[in-house]
Amino acid sequence: MDQKEALYQYWLRLGDDSMILAHRLSEWCSNGPFLEEDIALSNIGLDLFGQTRIAFTSACALEGKGRTEDDLAYKRPEHEFRSCHLAEEPNKDFAHTMVRQTLFSAYHLLLYKALERSSDEQLAAFATKSLKEVKYHWRHTSRWLVRLGDGTEESHKRVQDSLDILWSFRYEFFEVDEVVTELQKTSIVPDLSNLQSDYEALVLEILEEATLVLPEKEGFKATGGRIGHHSEYLGHILSEFQYLVRAYPNSKW
Amino acid sequence: MSDNQLPLWEVFIQSKTGLPYKHVGSVHAADAEMALQNARDLYTRRNEGRSIWVVPSDAIVASVPEDEDSFFDPSDDKIYRHPTFYEMPKGAKHI
Numbered sequence: 001m002d003q004k005e006a007l008y009q010y011w012l013r014l015g016d017d018s019m020i021l022a023h024r025l026s027e028w029c030s031n032g033p034f035l036e037e038d039i040a041l042s043n044i045g046l047d048l049f050g051q052t053r054i055a056f057t058s059a060c061a062l063e064g065k066g067r068t069e070d071d072l073a074y075k076r077p078e079h080e081f082r083s084c085h086l087a088e089e090p091n092k093d094f095a096h097t098m099v100r101q102t103l104f105s106a107y108h109l110l111l112y113k114a115l116e117r118s119s120d121e122q123l124a125a126f127a128t129k130s131l132k133e134v135k136y137h138w139r140h141t142s143r144w145l146v147r148l149g150d151g152t153e154e155s156h157k158r159v160q161d162s163l164d165i166l167w168s169f170r171y172e173f174f175e176v177d178e179v180v181t182e183l184q185k186t187s188i189v190p191d192l193s194n195l196q197s198d199y200e201a202l203v204l205e206i207l208e209e210a211t212l213v214l215p216e217k218e219g220f221k222a223t224g225g226r227i228g229h230h231s232e233y234l235g236h237i238l239s240e241f242q243y244l245v246r247a248y249p250n251s252k253w
Numbered sequence: 254m255s256d257n258q259l260p261l262w263e264v265f266i267q268s269k270t271g272l273p274y275k276h277v278g279s280v281h282a283a284d285a286e287m288a289l290q291n292a293r294d295l296y297t298r299r300n301e302g303r304s305i306w307v308v309p310s311d312a313i314v315a316s317v318p319e320d321e322d323s324f325f326d327p328s329d330d331k332i333y334r335h336p337t338f339y340e341m342p343k344g345a346k347h348i
Contacts, residue, residue, distance in 0.1 A: 036291035043294050
């Protein structure tokens, strides 16, 4: 794999993670627990869609085949997506969504901090811009985790149950494959060897404040998203997301 | 949407450093941090401000309608309180 192909794949990963997660958050629109939080979740989703657009546009420019961001979003089948499993997880209830988002925002926060040091100017600029957004996502959702964890018996149980399921999804964030290895040769992706330990420390700090504990047993260890192996959820997400474009090709509005 | 609303907070936004904070509306929130974040999400989406105050609504003491006459009417006939009886010096621009 050459550097150009690797960077193309990397942009897809960044874009797909954000797009699928943003779609999940958009499902809360009009279903939030109260008006203010409904808007907060939509805002986070919109930030992530914005990041998706930059990532897809960069990927298309690298590919040089005249495809656009819309082609990547609306015309790729499931197995061409490079998102990780955590992004696809259903919303279930508010507690589950908050656990998913906290685990994801912690990853975004540390990853983008690292990518600010990328030798690729565009990737570094993307990281700097997105970092401002994910700092807020982390703050908003991690405070919710504390409120729910240190809240009532019911809310504590719900976030703890979700954490037990979702904690082992994190491994997929830190996988080093040929794409990452190729990009690290020229420091386009900086050294990420501390990423997992920093991530676990950051999350643990919040869990402690939230009176939550790590699960005793590791659950489903997510893997494969980066090569197009997904959970059954992604197909359902895309059938909704891509419906209009597939049912009415080339329509404009 | 739940009928059991969280406590109400009043939101004040400063659009630029140095300008006064303006009341823009209210939000529901369980605590001060949540109130600040909800205010940020609701009232600064379109670059409206650089700083936010949130105040618990029940901390605000308001005048009541019954007092309206005694509070405000007496100033109606005291036009000398308006600075309109002075000659403006020529050349003074920032008075």
